[in-house]
Amino acid sequence: MDALIQEFFNLSIMGRVAPLILRGLGETLLLCAFLVPLGLSGGLGAMLLATSRSRLVRFAAMVSIDFFRSFPPLVLLIFVYSGLPFMGIRVSPVLAIGVAFLLNSSSYYGEVFRAGVLSVPPGQSEAARSTGLSAGQTFLFVVLPQGVRNVLPELLSNTIELVKLTTLASVISAPELLHSADLARSLTYNSSPLVLAAAIYLMLLWPLVRLVRRMERRLVA
Amino acid sequence: MTMLDRFAATFLDLDVAARYAPEMLAGLLVTLAIGLAVIVTGVGVGLALAVLRAFGFRALDFVLIQIVDILRALPPLVIILIIYFGLPNVGIVIPSFVVLWMSLSAVLAAFSEELFWAGITAIPTGQWLAARASGLGFFQTLRYVILPQAVRIALPPLTSRTISITKNTALGSAIGVNEILGQAISAEAFSANATPLAMAAALYVLLFLPLVIASRSLEHRYRAGRRGWTR
Amino acid sequence: MLSAGLGPTASYLLEARGVRKSYGTSEVLRGVDLLVSPGEMVFLIGPSGSGKSTLLRCCNRLEEPTGGSIRVGGIDLLSPKTDINKMRREIGMVFQSFNLYPHMTALGNVALALRKVMKKGRQEAENVARENLARVGLADKARAYPAELSGGQQQRVAIARALALDPRIILLDEPTSALDPELVGSVLSVLRDLRQSGMTMVVASHEMRFAREAADKVLFLDAGLVVEEGAPEEIFARPKEERTQRFLRDVPG
Numbered sequence: 131m132d133a134l135i136q137e138f139f140n141l142s143i144m145g146r147v148a149p150l151i152l153r154g155l156g157e158t159l160l161l162c163a164f165l166v167p168l169g170l171s172g173g174l175g176a177m178l179l180a181t182s183r184s185r186l187v188r189f190a191a192m193v194s195i196d197f198f199r200s201f202p203p204l205v206l207l208i209f210v211y212s213g214l215p216f217m218g219i220r221v222s223p224v225l226a227i228g229v230a231f232l233l234n235s236s237s238y239y240g241e242v243f244r245a246g247v248l249s250v251p252p253g254q255s256e257a258a259r260s261t262g263l264s265a266g267q268t269f270l271f272v273v274l275p276q277g278v279r280n281v282l283p284e285l286l287s288n289t290i291e292l293v294k295l296t297t298l299a300s301v302i303s304a305p306e307l308l309h310s311a312d313l314a315r316s317l318t319y320n321s322s323p324l325v326l327a328a329a330i331y332l333m334l335l336w337p338l339v340r341l342v343r344r345m346e347r348r349l350v351a
Numbered sequence: 352m353t354m355l356d357r358f359a360a361t362f363l364d365l366d367v368a369a370r371y372a373p374e375m376l377a378g379l380l381v382t383l384a385i386g387l388a389v390i391v392t393g394v395g396v397g398l399a400l401a402v403l404r405a406f407g408f409r410a411l412d413f414v415l416i417q418i419v420d421i422l423r424a425l426p427p428l429v430i431i432l433i434i435y436f437g438l439p440n441v442g443i444v445i446p447s448f449v450v451l452w453m454s455l456s457a458v459l460a461a462f463s464e465e466l467f468w469a470g471i472t473a474i475p476t477g478q479w480l481a482a483r484a485s486g487l488g489f490f491q492t493l494r495y496v497i498l499p500q501a502v503r504i505a506l507p508p509l510t511s512r513t514i515s516i517t518k519n520t521a522l523g524s525a526i527g528v529n530e531i532l533g534q535a536i537s538a539e540a541f542s543a544n545a546t547p548l549a550m551a552a553a554l555y556v557l558l559f560l561p562l563v564i565a566s567r568s569l570e571h572r573y574r575a576g577r578r579g580w581t582r
Numbered sequence: 583m584l585s586a587g588l589g590p591t592a593s594y595l596l597e598a599r600g601v602r603k604s605y606g607t608s609e610v611l612r613g614v615d616l617l618v619s620p621g622e623m624v625f626l627i628g629p630s631g632s633g634k635s636t637l638l639r640c641c642n643r644l645e646e647p648t649g650g651s652i653r654v655g656g657i658d659l660l661s662p663k664t665d666i667n668k669m670r671r672e673i674g675m676v677f678q679s680f681n682l683y684p685h686m687t688a689l690g691n692v693a694l695a696l697r698k699v700m701k702k703g704r705q706e707a708e709n710v711a712r713e714n715l716a717r718v719g720l721a722d723k724a725r726a727y728p729a730e731l732s733g734g735q736q737q738r739v740a741i742a743r744a745l746a747l748d749p750r751i752i753l754l755d756e757p758t759s760a761l762d763p764e765l766v767g768s769v770l771s772v773l774r775d776l777r778q779s780g781m782t783m784v785v786a787s788h789e790m791r792f793a794r795e796a797a798d799k800v801l802f803l804d805a806g807l808v809v810e811e812g813a814p815e816e817i818f819a820r821p822k823e824e825r826t827q828r829f830l831r832d833v834p835g
Binding site: 133134137138196197199200201202203204205206208209212213216217218290291293294295296297298300301308312315319320321324325327328331332335336338339340343346 | 354357358361362420421423424425426427428429430432433436437440441442469514515518519520521522524525531532536539543544545548549551552555556558559560562563564567
């Protein structure tokens with residue numbers, strides 16, 4: 131029992147590594163601040179392509195989306211980060227993360243947005259078109275607002291996954307919370323920094339998970 | 352060399368591919384084995400937990416929800432690293448592939464419990480009443496009336512969630528498991544060529560693409576019409 | 583009143599000739615003529631699947647006819663050169679399932695096209711919207727959301743939404759079929775007022791009593807063709823065709 135506390139809940143070690151960990155937290159938050167909007171925009175773009183009137187565009191979009199959903203994000207990250215230099219292209223860790231996670235999250239967000247848009251009854255766009263609104267106006271003011279509202283829990287759920295995905299950055303030694311924690315672990319030969327990092331992830335994400343739970347309950351009711 | 356030539360030399364070197372094919376295939380087997388093990392335990396435990404909740408013990412329910420939410424909130428890599436580095440220091444030595452399996456199963460169990468529970472609660476109470484009224488016991492009702500329907504409701508999101516979590520077997524490479532990515536990384540280091548990475552990518556996509564497509568058609572067919580504002 | 587969007591004096595406001603519509607191998611409309619003069623109320627009756635709905639939806643090009651011609655106010659609706667969004671301002675439509683935007687208030691529903699299509703400012707759009715809501719008797723429900731309104735009220739908002747653009751003709755596709763019986767009356771009375779004010783209307787409906795009292799012309803459609811056409815007294819009291827007689831026998835009212 132004592133050994134467990136010493137190894138995992140060693141408060142003095144946690145105290146010592148706190149500054150390093152907190153810096154890592156800042157780096158993770160920064161990463162998320164740029165990855166989430168990027169992913170959402172990518173998803174919107176993917177959805178627009180996937181709901182295009184041209185069957186060719188739709189097909190190409192669906193194939194790409196399915197392709198990147200089958201590609202484990204870590205593999206994609208390593209592919210971009212350590213594969214491209216063999217071709218002579220230097221890639222910074224952050225750029226690699228940006229590219230890999232953009233491709234990955236656009237596919238997932240794209241699927242969610244697409245499901246949302248498809249869930250809006252066709253009568254809505256018929257009514258809007260019959261009052262003279264153009265296809266673009268109909269989409270922007272009538273279909274999209276309803277579509278997004280219908281899939282809000284999924285969007286939030288996906289965003290939580292994206293935040294969790296940032297931990298992969300530690301594998302390529304990018305500045306990020308888990309990376310700092312792992313560094314601290316190797317320096318102190320103790321797992322408490324990792325537990326501290328886990329606690330911080332919980333503080334960030336547990337409330338969001340509970341929020342998704344509440345939102346899902348409200349939609350069904 | 353043109354860009355295309357460089358790309359081919361970097362990622363499509365057939366000699367390197369041939370030389371490391373055995374290792375990559377061995378990695379594929381490891382990925383498959385761990386993946387299947389994770390699915391069986393994860394979904395199995397998830398189902399068992401959902402059934403447990405059906406009993407209706409408030410205290411159990413509360414505790415279960417907290418644990419499930421924690422597992423849904425924690426990044427899998429954090430869980431893996433804590434177990435992998437921490438347990439040996441307290442005297443418990445577990446091979447890394449077991450650590451991988453345990454962590455991913457726990458996460459999958461949490462997500463699948465939620466999905467099964469959503470399926471169970473989606474079934475109108477009338478079903479329970481009718482079954483019990485006809486003399487079926489609690490377990491019989493569960494087994495023959497409720498669960499078959501609940502599982503069908505849960506299947507589409509469950510498949511997609513299972514695929515996401517099983518892709519995380521790639522994380523094993525961070526703790527020395529010789530699955531596909533792990534093999535690719537060491538082959539890449541030895542050969543100073545990125546073709547093993549391309550092979551890894553191809554193997555993963557070949558493995559998961561059919562599943563992703565299957566899950567898409569499942570979701571299409573069983574999309575529950577419970578969303579939307581209009582009646 | 584001549585609106586800028588349509589051509590000069592046209593003898594028929596809506597002139598649909600030989601309209602055909604197929605979906606793959608099934609032909610839903612097999613050559614239908616529909617001629618509507620200004621101020622007329624034309625009723626379309628017939629069994630489900632006869633093509634009434636499809637015909638109406640062709641008249642504002644929500645469906646693309648596979649054959650025939652449709653002119654509104656003298657302008658060819660089906661020509662690729664026609665600005666369909668502009669034409670749709672002159673053609674109002676009311677749907678069986680109301681199709682109100684659930685994420686907007688009644689006022690918002692009526693005002694959306696005023697703001698985006700007619701490019702009116704916010705205050706002006708709101709004023710016009712309120713006027714039209716008052717016209718259907720729902721001035722006090724301006725800030726209510728569709729979910730808070732009864733079916734009859736929702737349909738009246740839908741009518742206000744169609745009226746707000748000051749159309750020359752309104753197409754109504756089974757406007758009361760989705761309503762509980764006690765709510766039908768409120769909608770019919772709005773339609774009666776509209777008729778009195780001289781609005782040109784084409785209504786597909788099962789409300790035979792209303793047709794008898796208000797329609798100028800009744801068309802009986804069956805299997806994609808106009809079987810019989812005439813004044814309500816003739817159609818209802820002395821139907822010539824056997825199919826018409828059979829239909830009227832089976833439908834109450």
